[in-house]
Amino acid sequence: MxxxxxxxxxxxxxxxxxxxxxxLSRLAIDRWRLSEGLAPGEGADAAPTALITETAHGPRIDAANAAGLAGGARSGMMLADARALCPELAVAPSDPAGxxxxxxxxxxxxxxxxxxxxxxxxxxxxxxxxxxxxxxxxxxxxxxxxxxxxxxxxxxxxxxxxxxxxxxxxxxxxxxxxxxxxxxxxxxxxxxxxxxxxxxxxxxxxxxxxxxxxxxxxxxxxxxxxxxxxxxxxxxxxxxxxxxxxxxxxxxxxxxxxxxxxLPVVPQEMPLVQRRLMEPIRHRDLLDQVLGDLAADIARELEGKGQGARRLELGLWRVDGEVVIRRLEMAAATREAAHIVRLFSAKLDDVDAGFGIETVRLRASWAEPLALAQADIEAAAEEHGTSLAACIDRLTVRLGPRAVTKPVLHASHIPERAQRWQPPLEPEPAAQGELAFHARPLKLLDRPEAIAVLYASPDGYPQRFRWRGEVHEVVRVEGPERIAPEWWREKGSARLRDYYRIEDQAGRRYWIYRAGLLGDGRGGVPDWFLQGLCA
Structure with a gap:
């Protein structure tokens, strides 16, 4: 394959x-016609038909068949305009990826x-x-x-x-x-x-x-x-x-x-192994046994190519013709059969075998080079250890594909933009310049929350504020730390921020900021927000 x-x-x-x-002057419409099993000018293709994409302004035509073109439909035209010319125009969803x-x-x-x-x-x-x-x-x-x-x-x-x-x-x-x-x-x-x-x-x-x-x-x-x-x-x-x-x-x-x-397209053979069973199976222990055999087979295939699997697809063909697909994506390339079986086991609990499963297929749809390594003589010592990649794979299978991520620094002075999340084993992006920050709180809210602040003057220190229904008296203030808006990312009406580290009468510390200055021409009275909790 x-x-x-x-x-x-x-x-x-x-x-x-x-x-x-x-x-291929009519590629999109020809592919649609072939997917419907139609010959040119036959069945639905004989009627005016257009492929559409939903946009913010309504459906837009991506392609039209010969009857649709004769009726006035054109690529890039809004569907409402095309139907004004050809009221009987039928539509089907466009599929650019397909x-x-x-x-x-x-x-x-x-x-x-x-x-x-x-x-x-x-x-x-x-x-x-x-x-x-x-x-x-x-x-x-x-x-x-x-x-x-x-x-x-x-x-x-x-x-x-x-x-x-x-x-x-x-x-x-x-x-x-x-x-x-x-x-x-x-x-x-x-x-x-x-x-x-x-x-x-x-x-x-x-x-x-x-x-x-x-x-x-x-x-x-x-x-x-x-x-x-x-x-x-x-x-x-x-x-x-x-x-x-x-x-x-x-x-x-x-x-x-x-x-x-x-950029030539080079065909690459992807490892695929399967079992056509003499008798359909319905019990989980038998399915686990077949899965173990397939995992060992694909591990040998990958080893022969000097590769490791990053994505695996397990297909289960039932007697009634239904196909059950389970996909698995690893954090790092692997060809360890036991690890593959362990990860797939968590994905097979909800499989309905129906009248039985007669064919099982395992395919590595994404593989990467993985060098051969000599096994350690003290293999028994490795049984009690778990690699980071294997641990991440288990957590991902249990918690979901997007549940395990790591934060990485991002070049921005705006606190909520100063870090981003990415898959745990991906390399960190190249340094985008050193940024010197003042002391930042360890805990930031998901989004800044508006607070009501009492101050001596609009540009003075805060004296009292209300947050989540509770009034806090300010006893200590440190600041401000001024952060200008990122004009290349935001609208011209974006306002600068003055950050303060404050402490209330109970000794709790907060990180708040004033958005804007009075008379800056970018809005009315400045608003106040609480963004973090200080240690």
Missing amino acids: THPVSSPILSPPQTGRRILSVW TYDFLEKLAVWALRWGPWSAMDAPDGLLVDVTAVAHLFGGEARLLADARDRFARRGLAVRLAIAPTAGAAWALAHYGNGAPILPGGGDVESALHDLPVAALRLDQDVLTVLRRLGLKRIGDLTARFGEHAGRDALHRRFRNRKSPAANPLIRLDQLLGRVPEPL
Whole structure:
């Protein structure tokens, strides 16, 4: 069984390189139709249909079938506007994550035409077909074979082959002539009449170019092909580091002058073991025995690959066709069979075996390198010890996947932002600068609570305050510690804070602050809050 993973490489322009661009122009709607088991124009696909996403302003259309497009529905249009044009428009929920996963699997399937393939999200693929076309009888037959295979899968595609990924993409999306650009030809002349949108630029950049009168690639190369012209365009876009925001970078990638980084999808075998039982089982002790055998099997599989499991999936196939899935995610890579069995045991208490379980499968859907280690001769001494990772795994299974976390410092002077929570074994983030704080209380409230304060003047020390229905007399005050708002994160109306450490008549100490100053122009009378309890 394969699991596609991405491995970054840099694919520089080379003499003789050939790239196949596959544009699945109706990917989302085709995937929806296939999931419904429909042929093109059959059943629900014959009626106007659109895939929608819920937004703050109402449902928005992500894709529409042929009947929906004919009725006026377009991608990006609000559903209310589309139904004004086409009242009979039916809808189905959009699934971007599922479409991305489907595209990833297609990238693995497309390896039949070349040594590597890459995703060209959101709806395309790039396949390296350098020096392989002769295996199909030439590039024309290779394109015919690809077009036929995609058609048999019920997917609408447009294909093109060119010396660079950018040129192949431009031909597949905007080319109206031959879909093959010869390697020895002049790429610039062949793509002269294509619109500037063929350069894969952001929409705001395309708007700027059109306002400058640059509507075709030929206009761009003619006016800015010389050194002086390139300097003028470079000055306008010099702050744009992303290739999609800089037409000069995209043009050079199109013509093969600079390398373009590509991210191939590499199929990786994931360990999987299973048992098809001669007789269905219904009792827990028998299930535990099968689980122990599978854990030992997958431990051997992982050891042979030099890996450890981070996520495991246990599937139980019942006689009546129902499938029960239990997932487990570990804090650190492991291939210890006893530890795996112990963690899964807590997840099998609520399993309903029905008329019996006939197949049990265990799969490591996420694995990481784990070096082989020599066992300790004094193994008996280890039986009484538990590693930190194993302890965290047990707590996570018992308390929930998000119950075990650790605090890490974060560069912020605002107390409630000065720390964040992350999984316990993840490395701490790099230092973001040293922050010198005054003494802070050990206990902060989940959120500051409003209090009523009596003071001699609006900017003076507090003398008495009411908190949770009780009045406290202030006998000692230390402060203030002033903290300005973080203007780069908050609105302009955010007010500064003056913090005070105070003690009441009973000797209890609190950490309170005044939000704002009288007459600061950012609100009325300052408010007071209690945020922490001091030792």
